[in-house]
Amino acid sequence: MSALRSLLVLVALAGPMTASAATHVVTMEGMKFEPATLRVKTGDQVVWRNKDLVPHTATAAGKFDSGQVGAGKSWSWKAAARGQHDYVCTYHPGMKGSVVVE
Amino acid sequence: MRKFTALGVLLAAFAAGPSYAQQGPSDPQIAHIVVTANQVDIDAGKLAEKSASSKEVRDFGKQMVTDHTSVNKSATELVTKLKVKPEANETSASLKKGGDENVAKLKKLKGKEFDKAYVDNEVSYHQAVLDAVDKTLIPSAKNEELKALLVKVRPAFVQHLEHAKMLQGQLAK
Numbered sequence: 572m573s574a575l576r577s578l579l580v581l582v583a584l585a586g587p588m589t590a591s592a593a594t595h596v597v598t599m600e601g602m603k604f605e606p607a608t609l610r611v612k613t614g615d616q617v618v619w620r621n622k623d624l625v626p627h628t629a630t631a632a633g634k635f636d637s638g639q640v641g642a643g644k645s646w647s648w649k650a651a652a653r654g655q656h657d658y659v660c661t662y663h664p665g666m667k668g669s670v671v672v673e
Numbered sequence: 674m675r676k677f678t679a680l681g682v683l684l685a686a687f688a689a690g691p692s693y694a695q696q697g698p699s700d701p702q703i704a705h706i707v708v709t710a711n712q713v714d715i716d717a718g719k720l721a722e723k724s725a726s727s728k729e730v731r732d733f734g735k736q737m738v739t740d741h742t743s744v745n746k747s748a749t750e751l752v753t754k755l756k757v758k759p760e761a762n763e764t765s766a767s768l769k770k771g772g773d774e775n776v777a778k779l780k781k782l783k784g785k786e787f788d789k790a791y792v793d794n795e796v797s798y799h800q801a802v803l804d805a806v807d808k809t810l811i812p813s814a815k816n817e818e819l820k821a822l823l824v825k826v827r828p829a830f831v832q833h834l835e836h837a838k839m840l841q842g843q844l845a846k
Contacts, residue, residue, distance in 0.1 A: 602828040624747045624822075625740040625829050642743055662736055664839070665832050 594647075596620055597668065599627045599640070599660070604668035611650045612673055618647040627666065631658035697813030701760035704752045704819070706810065709765040710802055711741040711748070713772030714795075720776055721791050726784045730792060733840060737795070737833065744826050751822055764805075785844070792840045799834035806830065 592614045598605045600622040611617060619629045621640045629637040629646065634656045637646040650672045660666035698706065714737050721734025752759060775794050782790055806827055814820035 601825075602832045623829065624826055625743045642747065662739070663832050663836070665835055 592616065594618060597629070598622050599629075599666075602663055602666055604629070604660075604666060607667070608669045608671065610671045610673060613650055613653060615650045615672075616647055617650060617670060618645055620645045626662065627660045628662060629658050629668070630661045631656040631670070634658070697809055698762060698764065699760070700755075700814060700816050700819055701757050702762040702764070703810050703814055703823075704748065704757050705759035705761055705765045706768065706805070707748050707823070708745055708759055709768050710805075711745040713768055713775075714741045714798065715745075716772060716776055717779070717791065717794065717798075720779055721787075724779070724783075725788050725791060727788055727844075729840060729843065730788045733795070733836060734791070736836075740829055740833070744829065747826075748822060751818060755816060755818065757816070757819070764809075789844050792837055792844055795837040796834065796841055799830055799837060803827070803830050803834060 591612070593611070594616040595609055595611055595618070597609055597617060597619045598621075599619060602623065604619075609617065619627075619637060619640060621627050621642055621644050624642050626639045626641045628639060629635070629648075634652070635648050635658070637648070640646045650670065653672050656670045656672065658668050658670065718734040718737030718741070722731055722738065725731040725734055775798075779787060779791055779794075806823055811820060811823050811827075814823060
C-alpha cells in the first residue's frame with residue numbers, strides 16, 4: 572500500500588514535468604528561419620524543418636550544429652543550457668536565427 | 674499633363690499585360706530555361722570550386738553547385754510528374770551560349786583575376802536570372818505548380834545575388 576502510494580506520488584510528480592517539455596518547430600523557408608527568434612524552456616525539443624528546395628543548416632558555434640538538412644528534411648535538438656543561442660545557416664550567410672533557452 | 678501621363682501608363686499597362694503573357698514562353702519552354710539556367714551556374718560553380726584562389730570564393734562555388742543541383746532535382750521531378758517535356762528555345766540557347774563563353778574565359782584566368790571574373794559574372798548572372806523569373810517566367814507560367822516552383826525558388830536566387838555582391842565588395846578591397 573505504501574509502495575503504491577509512493578508510486579502514485581512519483582507518477583504525480585513526473586506527470587507535470589513530462590507534460591511541460593514542449594516541441595517547437597522552426598521552419599526553414601524562403602531562405603529564412605521562422606520564427607527568427609524562438610523562446611523555449613530547458614528540456615524542450617526544437618525541430619528545424621526545411622521547406623526550401625535547397626539544403627540548409629542550423630549552426631550555433633559551440634552550441635549546436637545540425638549539419639546539412641536537405642530539402643524536405645528535419646533536424647531536432649534538445650534545449651539544455653540556458654542562454655541566448657544565435658545561429659546561422661552556414662551555407663547562406665543571410666539566414667540568421669536565435670533560440671533563447673529560459 | 675499629369676492626367677495624360679497617368680492615362681498613358683494605364684493604356685500601356687493594359688496593352689502590354691495580356692499580350693505579354695501570350696508572347697511569353699510556354700510551360701515546356703520555361704522548364705527548359707529553368708534547367709538550363711541552373712546547369713550553367715553548376716558548371717561555373719564546379720570550375721570555381723577547383724580554381725578559385727580564395728576559400729570564400731571556392732565555398733561560394735561549392736554552394737552554387739549544391740543549391741542549383743537541388744533546384745534542378747525538384748524541377749526535374751515536377752516536370753516528370755506533370756508530363757511536361759522540356760523544349761529547347763532561344764532563351765535557353767542563349768543562356769547556354771553565355772555560360773559556355775563564361776567558362777571558356779574563366780579557364781584562362783588564375784588567382785585573384787579568376788576570383789574577380791567569376792564573382793562579377795555571378796552577380797550579373799543572378800541579377801539577369803531574377804529579372805527573367807520576375808518579368809517573364811512567373812507571369813508566363815500556365816501550370817500552377819510550375820509557377821509555385823518558380824515563386825519558391827526565387828528567395829534562393831536573391832540570397833545568391835546578395836552573397837555574390839558581398840564577395841564582390843570584399844574582392845574590391
